[in-house]
Amino acid sequence: MATSMCVSHLYLRLSCTDLRDADITSKSDPVVVVTQYDRFEDKYTEVGRTEIVRNTLNPSFVKPVRINYHFEEVQKVLFRVYDADDGEIDELSTLGSAETTLGTIVGSIVTTLPLVQNDNKKRGTITIVAEETSEIQEEYYFTFTGRNLDKKDFLGKSDPYLLFECPLPNGEYRTTYKTKHIVNTLDPDWSEICLSFENLCGAREDQEIRVSCYDYDDDSADDLIGMFTTTWKEMMKARRGLKISWECISPKKKMKKKNYINSGRIFLRKLRVEKIHSFMDYLYGGCQIHFTVGIDFTGSNGDPREPSSLHFIDPSKPNDYMRALVAVGNVCEQYDSDKLIPAFGFGAKVPPNNEVSHEFPVNFNSTNPYCSGIAGVAAAYQTAIQTVTLWGPTNVAPIINHVAKFAKDAGQSEMANHYYVLLLITDGEISDMDETIQAIIEASYFPMSIIIVGVGSANFSNMKDLDRGGSYGMLYSSESSKRFAERDIVQFVPFSHPDRQFASAEDLAKEVLAEIPDQVVGYYRGKKLRPMRRVATQPPV
Structure with missing residues (x-):
């Protein structure tokens, strides 16, 4: 099947304990430089570094290091802690280093590693916590109902369904969602549906959304009961528990009948929002x-x-x-x-x-x-x-x-x-x-x-x-x-x-x-x- 690489953006939040004191008159001024192994170049390349924390052997760094994580790869990362006197670092100012993989960090939530010094002695530890930085994605579940819809069938009532459409630049409309029809009713309660913000209105909260209510016919063209327009922003009011409704208007009836009011009402009874969980x-x-x-x-x-x-x-x-x-x-x-x-x-x-x-x-x-x-x-x-x-x-x-x-x-x-x-x-x-x-x-x-x-x-x-x-x-x-x-x-x-x-x-x-x-x-x-x-x-x- 077609593949789609799993790429997540992580923040690595770092802290150290019991670092070696490299200064004489004060304590060390630690900073962590994070590098990642590049197998094509056969070397480690810096991906980020923390801020310098002055005069401490137990720093908790505020600035995270951002790194791309790929599940399908072994990504070696090296954490090297330096004493940054006057903001300068070199090999002589190394307080210790630790190597692991991003997969190990992700699998552990909190990873604590010993810091190895240049003489291979261990002194102090570094703790890494990974957090996913991608924007929170959500799914939106809507429950619509209709009341007092027009009767369209000769031997029955109507078999109503809703059709959602978004306008195109050329003035035409594209269908973005269609509910299932409900048989023989003028007061339909449609099942809960999941509508995508991106697909329904191009992720534009003020974009017009046209909603049409049709009577389903299996042997002829479906009959329009009525329609209305709304926006994503308006529908989101239901997130606060508000009951929203629209008049379902038939353009033909509105033109022909002076006393025409509507062809029923469509209600947004409930809006449920769920986070889309990632790997x-x-x-x-x-x-x-x-x-x-x-x-x-x-x-x-x-x-x-x-x-x-x-x-x-x-x-x-x-x-x-x-x-x-x-x-x-x-x-x-x-x-x-x-x-x-x-x-x-x-x-x-x-x-x-x-x-x-x-x-x-x-x-x-x-x-x-x-x-x-x-x-x-x-x-x-x-x-x-x-x-x-x-x-x-x-x-x-x-x-x-x-x-x-x-x-x-x-x-x-x-x-x-x-x-x-x-x-x-x-x-x-x-x-x-x-x-x-x-x-x-x-x-x-x-x-x-x-x-x-x-x-x-x-x-x-x-x-x-x-x-x-x-x-x-x-x-x-x-x-x-x-x-x-x-x-x-x-x-x-x-x-x-x-x-x-x-x-x-x-x-x-x-x-x-x-x-x-x-x-x-x-x-x-x-x-x-x-x-x-x-x-x-x-x-x-």
Whole structure:
């Protein structure tokens, strides 16, 4: 599917404790310079600095540092504290430094790190608090009713609905919203509707909005009951609890009848405003991103002892499985509090019985398939590739179902606290396509996303169908039942295919992870679950 990078603007608010005193007659005058690693330039570049706080070893800085945050990247940041005598700083005035990633800061709310001095001794701490700076976005829910509308149907009353329109520069009108019609009534109570400030009136509060009330006809053109004009500013009065109404005027009747008053009234009975929560809001609320890895050990990868194999272990450089694993995993593990990552293989004959398994722990510990971070997964993979016998077929439904069981349990909760991401790395077409489609459809109802990375030069056409959803735009199980997925949860990217080359593994990670924030927010919004209220805790130094 099309990607849209998740970019948030953060304010980093900083404070320090127990700094080294670099002055003789007074205390230090600390300032923090924040730099970010640029992998293209292979150096750290300054993104901002605090003000100088005079004569203190425990500064709390007022000026925040603004920085762009990308979920799909590992963004290294370096905090260097200086004693700024006379406003000047240099290496000799360094009081200490600390390095971490933005992902770690975002996942922790409050991050306290030890400051390392030039002699590698630790003295003092720096505390970082991240706040999202994007403007608060809101959704507006309106409840409209109509009373004493004109009767338009010969054998009944009317089937009224509302049509909202905004004028164009050429004098024409564009439709911005249409309610559902209500059958056979002159006093309709329409269901609550969500109207966008941007779409309804171009985000201009004084822009004219034309609202027309029509009688729906299924066998002829709809009949106009009446219309009125309003503005966003006027409708916002209902936010203060005011009851607003408009006369519904029929232009034809008004011209023909001298005693014409109106064709009924339209009332705005209620206006409800809700904040649109962002991905950052859910992370700040304590939502944990649980990461699971699935690795293809089928025979189509080639004999791992041969250099032509996709699983060949070359001491001088990692193979594509390792590159994809590390690039994507390094991003995801930042949001996993315990850094314990379950990893499974599929498609190999596994000791001691030498039977084919499509869901075996890569560390061969069936009671504890968790590895210590991505480094632990990589080490277990390198051991496993020398232990198992590559076989087949390429069945991925078992691993999807395995993770979906945990996601299903999390989905029973009324809290937005656990979301699951499954990374599948494979070299070819899926053998159990029908079962995989069914597994993905089931998983789409749970807090879960699936990333599929294709390595090698095989034909990945059915993988693309899992991502794009086929001809219907959304994955469905079969032509007969057409049970559709609840939402799009699959992102497929070929890593080393001749038709698609990435400049680096980091670029791969950016693309495959770009949809995760929207998928997380989309799931919880669909369930009407707000971010939790999280109490910040100080992690141990």
